[in-house]
Amino acid sequence: MLWRNILIYDHIAEALKEPKIVKLENNFYLARFESMKIYSTLYAVKSLLEREIINRHSILIDSSSGIYAYALALACHKYQLKCHIIASKTVEPSMKTQIELLGAYVEGVPSAGSLKLDQSYRVEKVEQLLKENSNYYWMQQYHDDIHYGGYEAFANIILNDINTEKLTILGGIGSGCSTGALGIFLRQKGIKITLCGIQPFGSVTFGAQDVYDPEIIIAGIGSAIDFRNVKYENYDSIDWLSFDCCLSGTVELIKRYAIYAGLSSGGSYCVGKYLFQRNPSTPCLVIAPDTGHRYAGSVFARHHEAKPLEQFKPQIINHANELALPWSRYLWDRKEKSHLCEFTSLIHIES
Known part of the structure; x- marks a missing residue:
């Protein structure tokens, strides 16, 4: 007789919240959610x-x-x-x-x-x-820190499923409570985390509000208003991606790995693949916070427009006035929110 562990939930929400950890390659993982929030x-x-x-x-x-x-x-x-x-x-x-x-x-x-x-x-x-x-x-999802607390359970899943002392995590910032909370809890547990936040152009959170992407539909990972519960000091780097980058990443996820995920997931995968290829010895985890169903018409129906991800490379920037589509990358280095003033000032003084 074959035995298996059976877990019965008292409500569907408890079952839906848990991710599936998928190994894309050795040391390269993706956490796929029905709905991370x-x-x-x-x-x-x-x-x-x-x-x-x-x-x-x-x-x-x-x-x-x-x-x-x-x-x-x-x-x-x-x-x-x-x-x-x-x-x-x-x-x-x-x-x-x-x-x-x-x-x-x-x-x-x-x-x-x-x-x-x-x-x-x-x-x-x-x-x-x-x-x-x-x-x-x-509930103030954009402002109340109470939303951080739930992600400790996810941090424990990562600890259990990915046995590592060092980890790169990539995911959308949004209100900051998902990726930011992971950084906090995993660092508290002694894991050396490099936290890479994904933003769309046009988002005010890290100073890209003046750069317009005509295709922007990924509002969930960016903001046009100030989100007070973003803890800026959690993030090691910020990547701003255009719709085109995210489209290509999203399409490659389903074609290559059969993972049907949302647009921000494709963006995080795009950056994750780029970083992993340059440092394959460090485990890398991409956060895919939702499924692709809400993007069936706006993204997946346009799959023929997707370009090979290899065509996209980040422009490494030092100041907000260098931000440009399709992909800009900045080493935030866990600075406080006050650093935004320097990053976005009209006159950039080199250190």
């Missing part, structure tokens, strides 16, 4: 209930471009709480329907014409509803 929402909601900051009558609200909304709706379903999502225009109808069937109320904002206005309008709507409803609680 479920880690942070389950932890945050459970913690808020235990600390009696929210209760069974609370309505949790936040704005989202889709993935956080799905994760929060799952957490609210598990803990039987009501949920109100102020949705970005980028939320696809199928995702919206799924979130609504989980019990959340999804409300959009008028088309803003730009990512910055879209995010600003959503935050303004949340603030308006908070004034009108005393039982609303704002």
